[in-house]
Amino acid sequence: MNFPGTWMTESESVVYRVVPKCACSTIGQIMYYSDHGQFFDGDIHDAKDGLHKWAHDDSKPLIATNVQSHKSYAFTCVRNPYTRILSSFFDKICGIQRSGNRYRGNLVPMIAQKYGIEVEGDFDQIKSFRRFLLFARDTIRWRKPMDPDIHWSDMSGHISTFIVNGGAYDNIFWTEKFNDGMQSVLDDIETPHKVTLQDIPRFNESEGHGPKRAHPVEDYFDDLSMHLVYEMYKKDFRLFKYDFEDPSNKMPLGEIDLDEIHAKLGD
Template sequence: MGFPGIWMTESERLVYRVVPKCACSTIGQILYHADHGRWFDGDIHDAREGLHKWGLDHSRAPIEAAVAAGRGLAFTCVRNPYDRILSAFFDKICGIQRNGRRYRGNLVPKIMRDYGVEPGDPETGFDFDQIASFRRFLLFARDTIRFRQPMEPDIHWSSISGHVSTFIRGGGRYDRILRTEDLATGLRGVLRDAEVAHPVDPDDMPRFNESAGHGPERAHPVAAYFDDLATHLVHEIYGRDFALFGYGPDPADRAAKREIDLEAVHVELGR
């Protein structure tokens, strides 16, 4: 199985399991800066040197060796499922990607046709009914995750626990699981304990939101997008994420309700 989704500093001080839509651009830049004392010029997802990634052939042996030997501080980052699925909708379904096109070619036209999703149009200032369109997208996301129809679930809306589990099942063990909602505090602790060469204050760094400015702004509070049916669907899809990572059921109160139990996460996701 290996370690899909793992990024590691060349110094092997930090081992990070990427979870899409959970601050991965910011965290990737932190990893790069930790070794080199500068930010990667561009989207960190495009970096092919200066940072080990499981998807790069030359990085696999160093990652496997470091994990087997327990080198480096291993961590990941999670997010409230309500915020994450809403972020995936605005970025991947409504947003224009950095190549100037819609995400995944015919995906958006297909869900427009089959589910009535309206992604908005940059030519008209993305003027559309965001709430109705998101709720239709949520039905599509549920179908991909629960029924693998009309396609396999995309990494941007497949479950957080599914991403986090691959590192555990490959033989790794997390030292920390951070929360996007309190990212700066979590990153400060990680950088301190890993004793990186070039620490940085997460509160005093550029913003690396690669999807910003390429799609519509969210027009309503998060809770407005989730009526009773949408709330039920989110819990149907992401029930394990809510339970494992301590998030509550109310979309209007999305703060974590308890600390993450690392041991329980390893037991549950290692099965």
Template sequence: MGFPGVWMTESKSMIYRVVPKCACSTIGQIMFYSDHGRFFDGDIHDAAEGLHKWSQDHSKPLIEAAVAGHEAVTFTCVRNPYARILSSFFDKIAGIQRNGRRYRGNLVPQLAQQYGIDVGGPENNFDFDQIASFRRFLLFARDTIRWRRPMDPDIHWSAISGHVGTFIANGGRYDRIFFTEAFNDGMAQVLDAATIPVPVDPASVPRFNESEGHGPKRAHKVSDYFDDLSRHLI
């Protein structure tokens, strides 16, 4: 199976297991900067050079060898699951993607029909009942994870443990696992432990939230979205 979702700097200073919706864009840009002294111009997920990725055939043997020899500081980043799935909803379901379209084509119309989810749109300034729609989305997310219907679970709301665990199951070992909620401290520990060509200060790095500005703003604090049933589903 190899090491899906793994990125590595070209200098082999850091190996990172990507966990979607856990600051992965910012981490990827920091890794890129630490090698090249500049940020990637665009979404780091689209970068086809300057960063080794398991999805690139030429990178696979290099990543495999580096993981097997534990040649680099190896880490990942995790997040409170309540905040993470809420972020997934606002980005992937309620938001417009960077290509100007809805995520996964007809997914949102399908959710509107089958689960009664309303997420508004640019034409009405994304005016909708955020709490009610999010709780209905949770039912859909539960169905995908538990019964794989009406589709397989998406990487943006499947369990963090599934992403993190594949790396260990296939022979990898982590040096650091830190929280998105304590990002600067955790990322600084990784950078301090690595031998990087270009110094990086995490506190001065902009947050590369690729979904920001393309959808509704969260109108309530995180806890307001979760009633007793919602917490049970999580």
């Protein structure tokens, strides 16, 4: 059984299914701190030790055994689909990555040519973002001109792999209510080092990669854009209780139902 995107503390106090663009840098650093009493020096995504990750071969059997027996508390975190796809655009399409290069090499030149996206200088953010949405939709619906990237593939898809392969979540919380959600996880687990959440900085590793968002969230989404977002993220809106009708409302409308999520994503 495979558990891609799954991280686990070395003490096996907690298991986390990473969902890109959903506070994963901060969560990873909290997990690292809870075991070691200090933060990882750098981007937690680059950590090769101090945290079990499915991407590391020696961690795979430990994670698989833990998850399939539900030995440890397991959780994940989700985000409003409107703000998540916007964040992906500014970070991955407009931004220069920590390597000093554009994301995925020729990706940006390719979609600039095929979709007319501009990302240089004082470009029209709304126009370019809406063209990016067409590209993202094409990758998700038709897997053309490439497979969807993990940063804009739907959250339900990430979260379902954990369930389909035999895992179960004890908690799924919203990025928009991060402190409440993360505290509810910490309240339910025992860690080698105590984590005082109000003292933890936010590790937004994508901040500064790209230009600042120049407009309110809702200005980027006209009727067609909303249709495309719903086409891509219908399950995410429904399962995680976000407001499709109003892009300006990033807050959820109801409570997450874990039983519903396990039933609908476990097929």
